[in-house]
Amino acid sequence: MIRFEDVSVTYDGAAGPTVRGIDFEVPEGELVLLAGPSGVGKSTVLGAVSGLVPHFTGGTLRGRVTVAGRDTRTHKPRELADVVGTVGQDPLAHFVTDTVEDELAYGMESLGLAPDVMRRRVEETLDLLGLADLRHRPIATLSGGQRQRVAIGSVLTPHPEVLVLDEPTSALDPAAAEEVLAVLQRLVHDLGTTVLMAEHRLERVIQYADQVVLLPGPGAAPVLGPPAEVMAVSPVYPPVVALGRLAGWTPLPMTVRDARRRAADLRRRLEDHAPEGRGELRDKPQPTRTRERSTPPTPVGALKALSVTRTRIRALRDVDLTITPGETIALMGRNGAGKSTLLNSLVGLVTPSSGSVRLGEAVPHRTAPKDLVRKVGLVPQEPRDLLYADTVAAECAAADHDAGTAPGTCRALVTELLPGVTDDTHPRDLSEGQRLALALAVVLTARPPLLLLDEPTRGLDYAAKARLVGVLRGLAAEGHAIVLATHDVELAAELAHRVVLLAEGEVIADGPTADVVVSSPSFAPQVTKILAPQQWLTVSQVRAALGAGDTA
Incomplete structure (x- = not known):
């Protein structure tokens, strides 16, 4: 054909x-x-x-x-x-x-x-x-x-x-x-x-x-x-294949069902191990200013009873959410659940119908953009909305200027996220995933304390996703709070401390990643489904538990 x-x-x-x-x-x-x-x-x-x-x-x-x-x-x-x-x-x-x-x-x-x-x-x-x-x-x-x-x-x-x-x-x-x-x-x-x-x-x-x-x-x-x-x-290969390679299975499984049939021995080897990073704040930074240890960190963002009605559609209903420094939150839920609306509320693009949104003392929709950029940054679903220049070098120079950072700051981030992309490349000549990575570098240049990402792995292969995870983990370790709206259950398992599930504009679950996704047939990652009832989330957790000398 x-x-x-x-x-x-x-x-x-x-x-x-x-x-x-x-x-x-x-x-x-x-x-x-x-x-x-x-x-x-x-x-x-x-x-x-x-x-x-x-x-x-x-x-x-x-x-x-x-x-x-x-x-x-x-x-x-x-x-x-x-x-x-x-x-x-x-x-x-x-x-x-x-x-x-x-x-x-x-x-x-x-x-x-x-x-x-x-x-x-x-x-x-x-x-x-x-x-x-x-x-x-x-x-x-x-x-x-x-x-x-x-x-x-x-x-x-x-x-x-x-x-x-x-x-x-x-x-x-x-x-x-x-x-x-x-x-x-x-x-x-x-x-x-x-x-x-x-x-x-x-x-x-x-x-x-x-x-x-x-x-x-x-x-x-x-x-x-x-x-x-x-x-x-x-x-490039999915987690089920990565687990099969780690365990030495031949032929490699393509489905969770095939992998579960072979996983009995692997589950026995993991019985005496506990998964690392089961939703707690891994690499959470120490407070940057002196305070008593019992004093909780000041939230970088807070929603209280937030409701948003857009074109007669109730997009959000009485949402409460507190975002603290150093944590990564995954917003999940079916299409149309209100994830993007919540992000847009935090960045001031949406005015609340009732309730409140605050970034420290600032109210996003009442804050000037030049001031807001240093408090919160959003990478939207369509990254080209942030890209206006004719070359990667010009985009980076503009980002450095707008953020008031040293020349080369944005370019260093682009090199980390997009190795091999030259300065004279036009953003329109990049793939969808490459444009997203460039937009992320532009937003990260200002190092805002709150970073918002809407479907950040759309168009990214597994290597690019791993680089993104490394960058975001580093930002969280430095104290940046990260909120990502995503359908990528593997990304949430790898990166998020908390998962917030939305349905019809309401929060229906909010808790540590393992507690929320393990119990969900729709949002459980492949490794969780394969190794259940044990609560493993990622191949990297399994690899760490087995140790370098026990990888088949």
């Missing part, structure tokens, strides 16, 4: 090809996962299938890409629209109408389908993706995850033969991600749809893949094969 024949893509002005030597085939009716580190060209490979590369992006494509027998060099995207449906990393870039129902119908209108066919398919898609309650909602009022589901639905309604998906679950909560992947499975198995998908959260998708195409790095030829074989040599 999809055939790459010795394909290379070189963008205008680039020193060399973004991808080269791409040669593989995706059979009809299979789900093929495209994996690899950030920045290796996965989005370029996907774009070549839909014709966006090179017709929209420019540059030179050498070799040949065919989809259902059509050569993408001689067929523009509109001439492939009846065959290929594409969802990119940014759902907002796809929308052309104002409401959910209209967006689902738009693609079919463009293809000239009959009204009765359109009506039936819209209803089917609303039910498939759990969007029925949102059908009349303006897209502008939806959460990031809800928009992602609408974007996926808009390409499903024309019933394309091929679906190309770039990180389709990145903005979805665990339950919504499972729903979307179940729909994709149904399309593949029942309707014979061919799916080519790139995704960094391999723990969510690896078990659904028929084959994996690994792009190891610049200049390296792709590796194609069954998931277990490719994961054995891949530089």
Whole structure:
């Protein structure tokens, strides 16, 4: 169905090809996962299938890409629209109408389908993706995850033969991600749809893949094969594979179920060990000024009975939350639960309907931005909202100037988070994950005592995520408080001292990470599910417990 024949893509002005030597085939009716580190060209490979590369992006494509027998060099995207449906990393870039129902119908209108066919398919898609309650909602009022589901639905309604998906679950909560992947499975198995998908959260998708195409790095030829074989040599792999490698399991498990069947011996080896860092304030700093030991630290942020109503929707209801120096809090909950609204309240972008928000003595929505930047910093879901300059170097220079820090401060953070990115790189030429890391460096330059991150691992591979965890742990150890809204249960397990669960704008759980996530089927990390009833959260905890001499 999809055939790459010795394909290379070189963008205008680039020193060399973004991808080269791409040669593989995706059979009809299979789900093929495209994996690899950030920045290796996965989005370029996907774009070549839909014709966006090179017709929209420019540059030179050498070799040949065919989809259902059509050569993408001689067929523009509109001439492939009846065959290929594409969802990119940014759902907002796809929308052309104002409401959910209209967006689902738009693609079919463009293809000239009959009204009765359109009506039936819209209803089917609303039910498939759990969007029925949102059908009349303006897209502008939806959460990031809800928009992602609408974007996926808009390409499903024309019933394309091929679906190309770039990180389709990145903005979805665990339950919504499972729903979307179940729909994709149904399309593949029942309707014979061919799916080519790139995704960094391999723990969510690896078990659904028929084959994996690994792009190891610049200049390296792709590796194609069954998931277990490719994961054995891949530089990126999910926690279930990491645990399998640590325990010496062969073949490597791809699912929690497979891993649990082999984990009895590992659980016995861990019986006499206790997990480190079970939600307590690890590396909590000492107070910076003299005070009695019994005196609790002054909170850097506090919400009291906070309620927010936006466009007649009650986004938050009577939320109480205290944030102390040195702690990392993960805000979790399904899409639309109010996580982003809570962050926006802390940074002054949302005015409370009732209750209060304070950062020390400051009230965020009444504080001037130039003063607020030294109290709180927000990295939003769309990092490009913070990026205005033409080069990485210019972004860093502006960040240093705005924060009043020494020249080179921001660049040092970029080097730590994004090794290999040059000063003259334009932010728009970075991948979604790389742009997020650049925006994080810009915000961190001012070293605000309270750092807020909205879906900070969206678009990050496991190595980039590990670097981010290291940076955030260092900030927490220095006394910075961190609040992150995330659907990434593995990140919460690795980093958070506390987890706050939101539902319908209300706090339904607030406690140490292990206490909250271990009891939750949706928010428990893979290691917890594999080693239950023991309460392990991460592979690093297991590795530390086993010791260097007992890693199989």
